Amino acid sequence: MKRPAAAMSEPMKLYYFPLMAKGLGPALVAEFSGLPWVGPKDLGFTRDDWPKLKESGKCHFGQLPLLENGSVRVSQCLAIVNYMARLSGMEGATPEEFAMSQSLLAEGEDLYAAMQKFQPTVSVKLGDLGRDGMTRKGDREAFTKFWEEWVPDQMRKLDALVNGDQFTSTTTVGELYLWSMLHQMKLCQPSLFSGTDQLASFYTRLENDPKVQRVVTGKSSFGELNQYFVNPE
């Protein structure tokens, strides 16, 4: 595929806060893409720079992450990872693998949305009003039901889809994005994969990949990625 001229002349720029949340997925995809990219660490982008960037109107929906590739600006996490996947050939080797990868992307979003509803974050406790001022985090009862019922059911469904330790024959954007959410869940619940051995193998295979390690240990151009979801006090 013909790449935009800008993609070859200067590195893509990825802006986000020093958090896993919706930063880990794009950071992993950028690292696996083989494309030249710079993240917040090498851009020198900090939280203090956010108000100015927000005011600039560069972020179409007033939020991060933002990816800039020359004159191309991409907002929305899924669009960002899909864009990088298209430029680097990580969309899936066949139409069937493309479909699987896209399903995993959407599943990653569902897992993130559910965590937002039921899992406390560094800034919002159980039962508290979220930063949007409209949505209230679930209470302790909802939190317990979430981990005892909803999560195991999702893990079983994912486990049934894994083939050995892969969902797709080559590493796809969907696999990486799903991994970014599973990782954040596992940090809160270390026994996440009990009874789902194939899913555990998938998780471990990627966890041991040097590119994943580079990102999660803060050594990539993204820099540090702090935990966003935390357990109740």
Ligand SMILES: N[C@@H](CCC(=O)N[C@@H](CS)C(=O)NCC(=O)O)C(=O)O
């Ligand atoms: N649907 C958007 C959500 C992005 C989002 O929620 N961004 C938050 C951080 S995780 C943000 O930019 N917050 C700062 C603000 O809204 O001022 C996506 O997937 O990119």
